[in-house]
Amino acid sequence: MPVPLRQNIRIGTHLLRQRVKRTKHYPFIVEIEPLFSCNLSCPGCGKIQHPTDILRQRLSVEDVVGAVEESGTPMVSIAGGEPLLHPDIERMVAELMARKVYVYLCTNAVLLERRIDRFTPSRYFSFVIHIDGLRERHDTAVDREGVFDTAVQAIKLAKERGFRVTTNSTFFNTDSPKTVRDVLDFLNDDLGVDAMMISPAYAYQKAPDQEHFLGVEQTRKLFRDAFEGRRKKWRLNHSPLFLDFLEGKRDFSCTAWGIPSYSVLGWQRPCYLMADGYASSYRELVETTDWDAYGRGKDPRCANCMAHCGYEPTAVMATMGSLRESLRAMVSTH
16 A cells, blocks of 8 residues: 555545635645755756755754644655755654654665664654666666665665655656656565655756756656556555546646745745745745746746646545545555
């Protein structure tokens, strides 16, 4: 089961509560970036292109706990940068789990073997390890040889230690249906990870490599061909409607407020992929951002975006509004 039943119930209850209260904007999950510095220089990432003075900044544990409590989110994704470089990352995770917040810690796994003893397995915690292809493709994506093997060993170690392990794979226009299937088969069958997340590469404006991002039609064809006859066998950590969206079977508008991002610069408008200014509080973010201005067909920067952060919340809301889709989602998680 990609997401444990208890976690599904918790998140579903949170979303239903917001609907009953008629809350206009609320978080499905909050993206926390406690630092932007990293031990890799991936050509498709724009985060490490910040000036040196910003790369040296860190959110404190108190900053993160305060932001999570203000937003009311039941779940966070800690990203970056590389979170394992943060000197207080294990205390940050522990404080959030103590508040019964589900924590997904995203890492490239280069430091995981050396840091794993700082963490304790819990139903509230999962490592999310980036795997962007099999050995050659992944090492090219992160611009360093040997990282794939390090990440695979880290996954095996984490599983042996009793941790829940999710993977996150980003695909580019250099991928084919075969490369997508190959890595998902490997993660699902050979490594036995608990769940897998996938995403078409979004064109970060600051990313060094601007040639290999996917367009909308390229994305739809890639996933439609890759998923053919195989989608149900993989433990994909996405709603069925979002996967339909990636295949081009459904289209949705962007719900940028569904997965807000908090970093050393504040609450980022409108999402972690774009930076149209920052708010000092969650309340300021939701009340002063023109959410209707973003998404494909509205902002030209969004023209090729089919990212999880904007479209999975829309798919989840569509699922909740349909008995048929709700039953379909329940079946897909068992």
